[in-house]
Each structure stands twice: as structure tokens, then as C-alpha cells.
Amino acid sequence: MGSSNGHCSISLAVLFVFVVTGDANLGSCGCFKRIFSFGDSIIDTGNFAYTIRNRSPSPPSVLPYGETYFHHPTGRGGPRIKTDWGNSSIRKLTKAYKPHNMLYTNALSDPYYLSAQALGLPLLPPSLPEEKTGQFPTGANFAVFGAMALNPNYFKSRYNLSVPFPWSLHDQLATFNKVLTRIAPGDAATKRLLSESLVVFGEIGGNDYNFWFFDSELSKDRNTPLQYMPDIIDRIGAGVQKVINLGAKTILVPGNFPIGCVPVYLSTHKSNTSADYDQFGCLAWFNAFSRRHNQLLKQEIGRLKSRNPSVKIIYADYYGAFMEFVKNPNRNGIDSPLVACCGGNGPYGTGLPCDWNAKVCRDPSRFANWDQVHMTEKAYSVIANGVLNGPYADIPLLHAC
Numbered sequence: 001m002g003s004s005n006g007h008c009s010i011s012l013a014v015l016f017v018f019v020v021t022g023d024a025n026l027g028s029c030g031c032f033k034r035i036f037s038f039g040d041s042i043i044d045t046g047n048f049a050y051t052i053r054n055r056s057p058s059p060p061s062v063l064p065y066g067e068t069y070f071h072h073p074t075g076r077g078g079p080r081i082k083t084d085w086g087n088s089s090i091r092k093l094t095k096a097y098k099p100h101n102m103l104y105t106n107a108l109s110d111p112y113y114l115s116a117q118a119l120g121l122p123l124l125p126p127s128l129p130e131e132k133t134g135q136f137p138t139g140a141n142f143a144v145f146g147a148m149a150l151n152p153n154y155f156k157s158r159y160n161l162s163v164p165f166p167w168s169l170h171d172q173l174a175t176f177n178k179v180l181t182r183i184a185p186g187d188a189a190t191k192r193l194l195s196e197s198l199v200v201f202g203e204i205g206g207n208d209y210n211f212w213f214f215d216s217e218l219s220k221d222r223n224t225p226l227q228y229m230p231d232i233i234d235r236i237g238a239g240v241q242k243v244i245n246l247g248a249k250t251i252l253v254p255g256n257f258p259i260g261c262v263p264v265y266l267s268t269h270k271s272n273t274s275a276d277y278d279q280f281g282c283l284a285w286f287n288a289f290s291r292r293h294n295q296l297l298k299q300e301i302g303r304l305k306s307r308n309p310s311v312k313i314i315y316a317d318y319y320g321a322f323m324e325f326v327k328n329p330n331r332n333g334i335d336s337p338l339v340a341c342c343g344g345n346g347p348y349g350t351g352l353p354c355d356w357n358a359k360v361c362r363d364p365s366r367f368a369n370w371d372q373v374h375m376t377e378k379a380y381s382v383i384a385n386g387v388l389n390g391p392y393a394d395i396p397l398l399h400a401c
């Protein structure tokens, strides 16, 4: 990091233009040699598609996913696959999430696609296809669709619940460890490699709430998720400390989105009581829930910072970034910030899965939500810009070099 500072700051103006225009050819910023990321579908670049490659049609591998950036569906590492939701855990998963949510977006699936390019690195490869052989010279993405922060056993032993997603942060960190042991064997080599890397830790934890609130029976009880929230925060904090112990020096930790503004929440928890909504049409209770999560997460980050004074731990404010579309849609070129571009004729663009039978809006760049759960490339690019340059990161990422 250190010796590249000059080059990096010179590139800032270019980077900004890139993020805004999507211009793909950019020289190396030199801040970080690699990015390693963990999380769920918000940032999965193909791990899930790879996992189920022999089992199902992966919506990320069929249009309209990918239509805007790649002009073809990608699956991001997953080959084309045939339909058979035969595996019971996958069936459960799709019951909870519906197959359409398994795509991630119309284009670049995540702010960090954009950030990777802004930082002069290529799109992050998914880890699973090359888990045992890859050298990952520019990093790897360990995030998997549906991943939870807490282990499945947590919910089994406490609440006698089988969660729809049998994989968690634990698995991602275990794979990460194995990869590090191979590509940088020995403590010193691991530390050196990680000190030159950016670690993106999340968003993770959203699914630990989603499976509860998407279930009509479970979600009658809104207190239990508030009770297990501190354990999610502890789990994220322990994971961040773990990568610090391995040698990471710069770690970005995103908070949760305002789930009360997300189409699937708005349709599942539709209310005829106007007091349940804020002035923007979002569900007030659920947004307060997300703010609570983020507040606890920021406290945890504060503790991690004081315990690890030589490490840059950056909080990314996804809540604030998303609320920017909701509060100022026109300023951002968004027509209906609470409506999904791809889906059905429901009030929030819901009612039909986003798949090859879905209704797809004509211009995704005028929408913030791609499907019921995930955002459009437009939204991600605004968020990425706010994280790279501020104001949606406590240390703007481009200033963290």
C-alpha cells in the first residue's frame, strides 16, 4: 500500500469519472493488490451458480440477468445448467426466496465489481470453482447466495428451526483459510499478502433476518430476530477479528440496507395502517430494525478499532446510500424507488418471479430495484461511488490507500 500513495491519488479524478460513466479501461490504482470478499447474494459473483451447476437452471445464467453490462447472462463462473430443483435444501431455498431472487442484478452484481475496477483490479472471480487450484492473483470472492452470518446449528439448537440456507460465513472463512494456506503458506507470507489486500466483509447477516421475516408464521413474532441480532453482530465482529489476526490491514464492513424499503418486505408486510409507513412509503418498523442492526454493528466496529489501532476498519453505510434513492429519486434519475424492474404487476413490481417469464422494465437505469431483493446496476454504481469517494463510508475507500 504505502509506496503507491502518489499514484493512487493522481488517479482519483479518473476513478470518479470511471465510476460515473462505467468506462472500463483504467490503469492500476495500486492501492491494493488483491480484494477478498465475503457475503451473500448481494456480492456473489458465481459461487452459487457453480454450487448448483448440475442441479438447476441458475437464473443468473439466463436472461434477463446480465443484460445491461454483459449483454448476455453470465452466472459469473457457473456454466449453463438444466432445470431440476431436486435437492431438498435447494427446494427449500427457492421456496423461501423463489428462483428469481437467485439472480443478482441486471449487470454488475455488486458495488465491489465497480470498486474492483475503480481500484484497478479486474472483476473478482468466485472462489469455489478454483478453490483447490487457483492462485487468485487479484483476489477472490467467497460470497455465496443465501449465506447467513450465523451457523445453521444456531437456529436448530435455539429455535428448533432448519434454515433454508445450509451455508454460512463460517464456511467462507474456512475456505479462505485453506486458500491462504495454499497461495501464501506460512504466517509471514500470509500476513504479507493480506497486508496488501482489501477485505470486503459483507454485506452479511441480512439473510439471518430474511428467512424469518419472509415466513408468514415466524414473522408474526418480531421480537425473536431482535433477540438474535446481537449474536449476528458478534459473529461478524469475530470474523473481522479473525482476518485481522491473519494479517488484514484494510477491511470494509457494510451495514444492512433499509429493509422496510425493499419490494419483498413491502409486499409481504403490506399494511392498511398508514402509521406503519414513513413519509417515503417504506415500512417504518423494518427500517428501524435495520438501523438497530447498523447501530450495533458500528459499536462493534468501534470496539474492533480500539483493539486493533493499526488496522483500517471502514464502515460502509448501505442504509444511507439506499435512502438517497428513496428520498431523492429525481436527483438520481430514478422513477419509482420502491418498485422492482423485473417481476410482476404487483404494487411493488412483485407477484411474479424475475425469470424468463417476468415482466422486465424498459429502462433498468431508471429503477433502483432490479428484482424483489436485489438492486440494479444503476443503484450499485451510486452506492459504489458513495463508498469510494464518500459520503457513504466513514473513511472513503479511495482515501484508505
Ligand SMILES: *[C@@H]1O[C@H](CO)[C@@H](O)[C@H](O)[C@H]1NC(C)=O
Binding pocket: 051, 087, 088, 089, 090, 166
Ligand atoms: C443437497 O445440497 C446440500 C448443499 O449443497 C448438500 O450438502 C447435500 O448433500 C445435497 N443433498 C443431495 C441429496 O444431493
Ligand SMILES: *[C@@H]1O[C@H](CO)[C@@H](O)[C@H](O)[C@H]1NC(C)=O
Binding pocket: 160
Ligand atoms: C422440532 O421441530 C420438529 C419439526 O418441525 C418437530 O417435529 C419437533 O417436535 C420439534 N421439537 C421440539 C423440541 O419442539
Ligand SMILES: *[C@@H]1O[C@H](CO)[C@@H](O)[C@H](O)[C@H]1NC(C)=O
Binding pocket: 272, 273
Ligand atoms: C385493515 O386492518 C384492519 C385492522 O387490522 C383489519 O381488521 C382489516 O381487515 C384490514 N383490511 C384489509 C383490507 O386488509
